[in-house]
Amino acid sequence: MAKKTPPKQFGEWDMLTNPEALASVQQMPDERNKLLEAYQNLPSPVKRRVRALKKLQLDILKVEADFFREMNELEREFECKYQPLFEKRRNILTGDSEPNDDECDWKDEADEDADVNELGNDIKQKVCLEDGDKQENVHGIPDFWLTIFRNVPILCESKEDYDDAILSHLRDIQCRVNPADSRPGFTLDFHFSPNEYFTDSVLKKEYFVRFDPSTNDPLGFEGPEIIESKGCTIHWKPSKNVTIRIVKKTLKHKNRGEKKTISKTVKTKSFFNFFDPPKGCLDNMEEEDEEDEDKETEMQEDFELGQFIREQVISRAVLLYTGEGIEDEEDFDLDVCESEDEVDDEDD
Numbered sequence: 358m359a360k361k362t363p364p365k366q367f368g369e370w371d372m373l374t375n376p377e378a379l380a381s382v383q384q385m386p387d388e389r390n391k392l393l394e395a396y397q398n399l400p401s402p403v404k405r406r407v408r409a410l411k412k413l414q415l416d417i418l419k420v421e422a423d424f425f426r427e428m429n430e431l432e433r434e435f436e437c438k439y440q441p442l443f444e445k446r447r448n449i450l451t452g453d454s455e456p457n458d459d460e461c462d463w464k465d466e467a468d469e470d471a472d473v474n475e476l477g478n479d480i481k482q483k484v485c486l487e488d489g490d491k492q493e494n495v496h497g498i499p500d501f502w503l504t505i506f507r508n509v510p511i512l513c514e515s516k517e518d519y520d521d522a523i524l525s526h527l528r529d530i531q532c533r534v535n536p537a538d539s540r541p542g543f544t545l546d547f548h549f550s551p552n553e554y555f556t557d558s559v560l561k562k563e564y565f566v567r568f569d570p571s572t573n574d575p576l577g578f579e580g581p582e583i584i585e586s587k588g589c590t591i592h593w594k595p596s597k598n599v600t601i602r603i604v605k606k607t608l609k610h611k612n613r614g615e616k617k618t619i620s621k622t623v624k625t626k627s628f629f630n631f632f633d634p635p636k637g638c639l640d641n642m643e644e645e646d647e648e649d650e651d652k653e654t655e656m657q658e659d660f661e662l663g664q665f666i667r668e669q670v671i672s673r674a675v676l677l678y679t680g681e682g683i684e685d686e687e688d689f690d691l692d693v694c695e696s697e698d699e700v701d702d703e704d705d
Contacts, residue, residue, distance in 0.1 A: 452496030545666060634659045
């Protein structure tokens, strides 16, 4: 199958300097206006029938909504089948259990040691003696989830370098479909080993989903949509909260010349802001309110990250760990995740 060529992307500067870019932007509303004009010019009986089709379309979408509700129930039923497999994975990652030979019987072309079983017993014994001390000190798969955060662009962009020390304590990520008698949605559970940063063993993030077409744009329904999220309180240990920093500023009295130092708390960039999402429901946003538009953008980014963790990270973790499950690898470096240090004049 021939690969589709993606549409050309233009930046704001291109709009001012590139005639092709400007023409492409101007053409979009023109094409839409032409379609709308063509519709308005239809005979009245035809437009009347089109309105009937739109009403039928809404009925079709309502059936789709029922389908997705049934899928949600099916997901809940299948959780009991996934759970033992995810539990076995967690035990291997943490070193609580060691897989047997049958469980390790997987031919991996990317593994340089894949043919070690073909070696003679004398060579295998030598390898074990040389690496024995090092192997005995390794439990499970160290920094498994941290490596995934470094490998996957959307996760890497959500964190800072100082988050890594905390994420190294991440033992597991689980997803639970909300119970049938509660609001539709799902909950992400992040399990941590004891650490010097917070006292919580589990950090939770809940997402709420709407299955029906929205009242504002019913015909724009494309399936279940996340409309709200709820985080949790992280019980940070003293001076270990990476989501804030204390900024000190010296003020001088205009008349007396006296100086005093004040401190204020400033929010910093961190993955752990994930557990303190914007408050509110997407359905209650006002389209004309600029403040709501900014908040909606922030909420959509949060929803996208939560959905990605649910659909990709949890179910395909080992492939993201090795890099095999990451698409378009030529567009980014899997081994490097740099973050720029912010410079705040008030810190000086």
